[in-house]
Amino acid sequence: MSRQHTSGDLRADRRYAYAEACLAEGDAAGAAEMAEQALDLAPRFAPAWLLLGRAREALHAAGGRETDLQGALRAYANALDLDPEDVLGSRLRLAQLGVGDALAAISPAYVRALFDGYAARFERHLVGELGYRGPTMLCASIDALAGAGRRFARVLDLGCGTGLMGATLEGRFDRLAGVDLSPAMLAKAEARGLYHRLVAGELTGFLAGEAAASADLVVAADVFIYLGDLRPALAAIARVLGPDGLAAFTVQSHDGAGIVIGPDGRYAHADAEVLAAADAAGLSLRSLTPAAIRRQNGLGVPGRIAVLSPGLA
Incomplete structure (x- = not known):
């Protein structure tokens, strides 16, 4: 049960495992029945409520019955009540069904648990299977403005993950700090041996602890897809950037207006949202380049690479 806690009742845990297997095999009705049996035995088992919600949601998608939709919403709400930090991601599920604050749907606790469970296979899956090229494409956009091979005295890597961005910048910095x-x-x-400092925490809190105008380059590769409103993050970046510094990040994009949560459970930002967030932070948007930095279901995911500098244009 990755990212799950046992219910404390072996019988409930077995039924939960059966429910997971049913849903994985496309048997949503069977999954719902087994999840309900698990909950009869362990009514405070939050993962089973989430699984029941997923099963009911799948039944609604297949048959369109309102009772299944309402059942999914109730199950997700019960999971959230039992898991107020939202490690399980119930808020995201609810937001995808149009309930709650979409801009606060992805909790830090959910992201932390997601990537703690993903770390062992992260690079193999993301780079090998999804064709992820974010760090390489970010470096190309930085070079287009700063000149190829420019060296940076102090670099901050936001949402550094396993250090792919740091590895791409190797040899181009004096000091490198990362937060995740x-x-x-x-x-x-840390095992890469490239980072001078690594911090476990949320990126805006990390930036608040950095000295003003102390960074020459701030990068965020495939990180802002987990943030709805970019304004707090960009304001924090603006404070730490030196007068000749650059900030570069990737986002997923869409052709409509505003910020949406896609079926992949990540935020997509319209170009106007990126520009408005940069303006609000007092940053100049130097470039906004279309880029599909990874694939999903064999297709490139629409995105942008943004490079900003202090001072409005």
Whole structure:
């Protein structure tokens, strides 16, 4: 039961495992029945409520019955009541069904648990299977503005993960600091031997502890897809950037307006949102380049690479 806690009742745990297997095999009705049996035995088992919600949601998608939709919403709400930090991601599930504050749907606790469980296979899956090229493409956009091979005295890597961005920048910095929510991902980054400092925590809190105008480059590769409103993060970046510094990050994008949560459970930002967040932070948007930094279901995921500098244009 990855990222799950046992219910404390072996019979409930077995039924939960059966329910997971049913849902994985496409038997949503069977999954719902087994999840309900698990909950009869362990009514405070939050993962079973989440699984029941997923099963009811799948039944609604297949048959369109309102009772299944309402059942999914109740199950997700019960899971959230039992898991107020939202390690399980119930808020995200609810937001995808149009309930709650979409901009606060992805909790830090959920992201931390997600990547703690993902760390061992992160690079193999993301780079090998999804064709992830975020760090390489970010470096190309930075070079287009700063000149190829420019060296940076102090670099901050936000959401550094296993250190792919640091490895791409190797030889181009004097000091490199990284922050990530996931201790398991940070252990992988530390093993690279490139980072002078690694911090477990949320990126805006990390930036608040950095000296003003102390960074020459701030990077965030595939991180802002877990943030709805970019304004707090960009304001924090603006404070730490030196007068000649650069900030570069990736986002997923969409052709509509505003910020949406896609079916992949990640935020997509319209170009106007990125520009508005940069303006609000007092940053100049130097470039906004279309880029599919990874694939999903064999297709490139629409995105942008943004490079910003202090001072409005």
